[in-house]
Amino acid sequence: MDLLTQPVGLAHYLAVGTILFVCGVVCMAVKRNAVGILMGIELVLNGANINFVAFGAPFLRSDKQFAIGLDGQLIAIFVIVLAAAEAAVALAIALAYYNNHATIDVDRADELKG
Amino acid sequence: MEAIHWHSFFFLLFALVACVFAVAVVVSSNIVRMAFYLVISLSAVAGLFFLAGADFLGAMQLMVYVGGTLVLLVFGVMLTARGPFVNMQTSGGQWVMAVIVGGALLAVLLQTVWGVDAWWGRKIEHVNSQLAETPPTATPLGMALMGIRTDRVGSPAAGECGYLLVFEIISVHLLVVLVGAAYLARAKRNPRKVAAAEPSPPDSIALQSLTLNRDN
Numbered sequence: 001m002d003l004l005t006q007p008v009g010l011a012h013y014l015a016v017g018t019i020l021f022v023c024g025v026v027c028m029a030v031k032r033n034a035v036g037i038l039m040g041i042e043l044v045l046n047g048a049n050i051n052f053v054a055f056g057a058p059f060l061r062s063d064k065q066f067a068i069g070l071d072g073q074l075i076a077i078f079v080i081v082l083a084a085a086e087a088a089v090a091l092a093i094a095l096a097y098y099n100n101h102a103t104i105d106v107d108r109a110d111e112l113k114g
Numbered sequence: 115m116e117a118i119h120w121h122s123f124f125f126l127l128f129a130l131v132a133c134v135f136a137v138a139v140v141v142s143s144n145i146v147r148m149a150f151y152l153v154i155s156l157s158a159v160a161g162l163f164f165l166a167g168a169d170f171l172g173a174m175q176l177m178v179y180v181g182g183t184l185v186l187l188v189f190g191v192m193l194t195a196r197g198p199f200v201n202m203q204t205s206g207g208q209w210v211m212a213v214i215v216g217g218a219l220l221a222v223l224l225q226t227v228w229g230v231d232a233w234w235g236r237k238i239e240h241v242n243s244q245l246a247e248t249p250p251t252a253t254p255l256g257m258a259l260m261g262i263r264t265d266r267v268g269s270p271a272a273g274e275c276g277y278l279l280v281f282e283i284i285s286v287h288l289l290v291v292l293v294g295a296a297y298l299a300r301a302k303r304n305p306r307k308v309a310a311a312e313p314s315p316p317d318s319i320a321l322q323s324l325t326l327n328r329d330n
Binding site: 004005006007009010015016019020021022023024025027029031033038042043046049054056057060062063066070071073074078080081083085087091094096098 | 116117121133194208212220227237280294295299
């Protein structure tokens with residue numbers, strides 16, 4: 001039980017961020033529902049946010065002087081705001097698509113296919 | 115029997131919840147359940163932020179993400195989840211491809227992450243106190259958004275690393291995006307209802323039924 005008795009480090013946080021990122025990428029690849037693809041994007045952005053915050057925490061690593069400190073949290077704030085904006089616009093597009101085509105399946109959106 | 119390090123304990127708890135429910139989002143095919151799993155996963159990520167010393171950011175994750183963005187997503191689910199669109203299956207071949215590509219990506223990224231020795235953290239004997247080492251971050255974050263870095267006082271570039279311009283750009287961007295989203299999602303007049311409400315000449319009815327047939 002080394003994990004429980006020793007302090008966790010940056011690598012553990014990055015591993016969680018990696019798993020969330022890969023889950024988001026796979027989610028974007030396999031979902032046919034447009035809203036499901038949006039959820040994959042949210043997962044990817046959250047994985048990136050975990051990385052930013054973890055890189056900013058100086059007590060997670062033994063080379064303290066390389067921690068990016070507050071910059072990581074600031075960038076994470078901007079990512080959250082951008083994610084909110086992106087979700088609003090993408091949902092509006094998904095709803096317009098649903099109104100015009102009576103389906104939410106992204107595989108059916110092939111009118112531009114040559 | 116060594117004492118349990120509580121930071122590690124709660125990290126493992128939140129990390130397990132976040133990862134398990136993220137995987138559940140991927141494997142579930144019911145869109146309503148996916149939304150619910152995503153809420154839990156993102157809440158656990160907020161817990162990870164608290165543990166990493168980002169108290170303000172964790173609160174913001176809970177308020178903006180879980181309270182705002184996900185409510186938006188749930189609205190999208192409720193407006194579009196009808197009949198066949200609640201459960202949409204993906205074919206087995208696509209699953210196999212996605213799992214192979216995702217697994218390869220995971221392997222590469224994890225190898226990179228775990229390859230740096232300094233990132234494995236400190237040993238318990240080098241941690242000098244059990245007290246929290248994280249000062250509150252709300253005030254420094256707010257000052258940095260106003261262009262003043264209280265954490266960089268004295269360094270030569272202290273005046274050049276604020277985020278005032280980014281803050282202004284992103285606020286205008288948010289305004290434009292919300293106006294654009296409201297414009298995109300506005301309620302259009304349904305042609306069927308318009309045709310039923312006002313009697314129109316026969317040729318326009320024929321045209322209407324033609325366009326409806328094409329849509330179907």
